[in-house]
Amino acid sequence: MYVAVKGGEQAIENSQALLADRRRGDRSLPELTIAQIREQMPLAVDRVMTEGSLHDRDLAALAIKQAAGDMHEAVFLLRAYRTTLPRFGISEPLNTDRMHIHRRISATYKDLPGGQVLGASFDYTHRLLDFALAAGDDRPVAELAEHAVDARMPRVAEILDHEGLIECEAPDSDDAPVSDITRESPRYPADRAARLQALARGDEGYLLALGYSTQRGYGNNHPFVGEIRHGTVSVEFEPEELGFPIEIGEIEVTECQMVNQFKGSTTKPPQFTRGYGLTFGHCERKAMSMALVDRALRAEELGETIDAPAQDHEFVLSHSDSVEASGFVQHLKLPHYVDFQAELVTVRALREKARRLAESSDDPESSSIAAE
Amino acid sequence: MTSRKIGYASPEQTAEKRSRQRWLSILAKADIADLESLFNNLPSKPDWTVIRAPEVGMIMARGRAGGTGQRFNLGEVTVTRCAVRLDYGATGHGYVMGRNRRHAELVAVVDAMMLIPSRREALESALIAPLAMRQTQHHQQVARKVAATKVDFFTMVRGD
Numbered sequence: 001m002y003v004a005v006k007g008g009e010q011a012i013e014n015s016q017a018l019l020a021d022r023r024r025g026d027r028s029l030p031e032l033t034i035a036q037i038r039e040q041m042p043l044a045v046d047r048v049m050t051e052g053s054l055h056d057r058d059l060a061a062l063a064i065k066q067a068a069g070d071m072h073e074a075v076f077l078l079r080a081y082r083t084t085l086p087r088f089g090i091s092e093p094l095n096t097d098r099m100h101i102h103r104r105i106s107a108t109y110k111d112l113p114g115g116q117v118l119g120a121s122f123d124y125t126h127r128l129l130d131f132a133l134a135a136g137d138d139r140p141v142a143e144l145a146e147h148a149v150d151a152r153m154p155r156v157a158e159i160l161d162h163e164g165l166i167e168c169e170a171p172d173s174d175d176a177p178v179s180d181i182t183r184e185s186p187r188y189p190a191d192r193a194a195r196l197q198a199l200a201r202g203d204e205g206y207l208l209a210l211g212y213s214t215q216r217g218y219g220n221n222h223p224f225v226g227e228i229r230h231g232t233v234s235v236e237f238e239p240e241e242l243g244f245p246i247e248i249g250e251i252e253v254t255e256c257q258m259v260n261q262f263k264g265s266t267t268k269p270p271q272f273t274r275g276y277g278l279t280f281g282h283c284e285r286k287a288m289s290m291a292l293v294d295r296a297l298r299a300e301e302l303g304e305t306i307d308a309p310a311q312d313h314e315f316v317l318s319h320s321d322s323v324e325a326s327g328f329v330q331h332l333k334l335p336h337y338v339d340f341q342a343e344l345v346t347v348r349a350l351r352e353k354a355r356r357l358a359e360s361s362d363d364p365e366s367s368s369i370a371a372e
Numbered sequence: 373m374t375s376r377k378i379g380y381a382s383p384e385q386t387a388e389k390r391s392r393q394r395w396l397s398i399l400a401k402a403d404i405a406d407l408e409s410l411f412n413n414l415p416s417k418p419d420w421t422v423i424r425a426p427e428v429g430m431i432m433a434r435g436r437a438g439g440t441g442q443r444f445n446l447g448e449v450t451v452t453r454c455a456v457r458l459d460y461g462a463t464g465h466g467y468v469m470g471r472n473r474r475h476a477e478l479v480a481v482v483d484a485m486m487l488i489p490s491r492r493e494a495l496e497s498a499l500i501a502p503l504a505m506r507q508t509q510h511h512q513q514v515a516r517k518v519a520a521t522k523v524d525f526f527t528m529v530r531g532d
Contacts, residue, residue: 148515169441247397249469
């Protein structure tokens with residue numbers, strides 16, 4: 001028998017009001033503005049845009065405010081909003097070679113054209129709490145060099161490419177279809193386009209842990225950071241009514257080129273292989289993790305043994321999305337009253353059976369029946 | 373990089389297309405407050421009819437594996453588009469990142485005005501050139517801040 005239960009409408013309404021009340025916090029303090037979040041928590045905005053799979057700084061800031069700082073919730077809000085908008089088309093591939101560089105480092109070459117440009121990074125801080133910030137004394141002034149940084153910096157991979165020491169990333173045909181996991185669920189094994197799209201919107205914590213697992217020996221592929229670059233690139237789009245591509249604005253992106261060892265195979269000589277990471281905004285840890293996992297997922301293609309979680313397409317891709325994961329884990333909070341009643345009946349019956357068996361005989365098997 | 377089918381275009385058509393790409397890019401990347409004030413300062417403004425009302429949507433941004441390889445979908449960006457027709461004929465299109473409807477409409481209006489040869493030169497110096505200059509200055513300012521973080525390696529001389 002299935003009994004439908006209703007109720008709780010008022011309680012739900014009041015819960016929502018209480019949530020808003022709690023989000024607002026102490027009313028004697030000024031309310032956070034969207035512009036403040038956008039400008040003063042840029043890295044939170046970047047993460048929400050990347051995993052929310054929608055580049056819009058104001059919307060991401062609004063999502064963070066509405067979610068009271070819960071990043072997964074903010075990602076969920078942005079994803080939900082995304083589904084309400086029509087898609088006008090597809091951009092030309094971003095040309096990261098023409099990036100206005102904000103930061104560019106390489107761990108494989110000390111001296112490289114354009115140089116090591118540190119940009120704005122936590123890497124060189126001491127990770128000591130800054131009590132001057134707590135005192136509201138935040139008046140930084142960035143140094144201005146006399147000359148601008150190079151307008152164009154060659155990719156590190158190009159340097160290795162000249163010697164044929166690294167595999168070539170050749171463009172696919174313009175007419176070839178490109179997988180889109182927002183339109184069609186990936187099938188396994190997934191192609192590289194589907195993998196990179198899933199990784200790009202995947203949860204940073206999850207990819208960080210998987211990337212870390214490859215470094216600790218679960219599918220190790222000896223990575224080096226060939227290059228990390230962060231900066232702005234133009235977004236180009238070809239409207240049908242114009243018939244030629246136009247630039248519609250600029251976005252910040254972070255790109256990581258991981259260079260990995262490769263022993264060679266029967267068809268390929270030993271050379272370096274690559275893992276690639278690309279995110280909206282400045283999500284450097286995410287781009288690096290993505291590159292590690294991208295390379296691990298190429299194990300089959302490169303004829304390597306598959307024995308680690310990070311190399312398993314279905315395992316990696318079907319658990320990378322925080323909106324899906326969060327939904328399935330949190331659905332456990334929904335009423336399971338009837339399910340649970342059924343379980344209760346079963347457990348009571350089993351216990352009763354075990355008790356009766358134990359009473360009726362000294363047979364030592366009775367204890368194992370109770371454990372069934 | 374891409375092998376686009378351009379068809380047969382005369383050098384004049386190609387040059388015209390390039391100029392239009394240039395001004396549309398400058399207008400789309402402009403700060404809306406800058407664009408609005410420069411537009412308001414124009415000595416004469418045309419009347420226009422909106423033929424496609426400003427509409428917010430998305431464009432899927434693509435990347436390439438390794439920066440140069442196989443294409444993949446990175447994620448979408450919000451975009452607003454609009455089309456207008458000036459009362460004296462020309463049709464202009466505006467595509468701008470973000471959700472600012474006014475921005476898309478102004479880009480479409482200025483695009484249409486730029487298509488009229490007699491207006492182009494004055495508009496270029498009153499509006500396009502100043503916007504382009506601001507964008508270059510902004511990039512230059514950022515690029516100088518960034519340049520201050522470039523590492524100068526030096527070699528320690530051993531004292532033995």
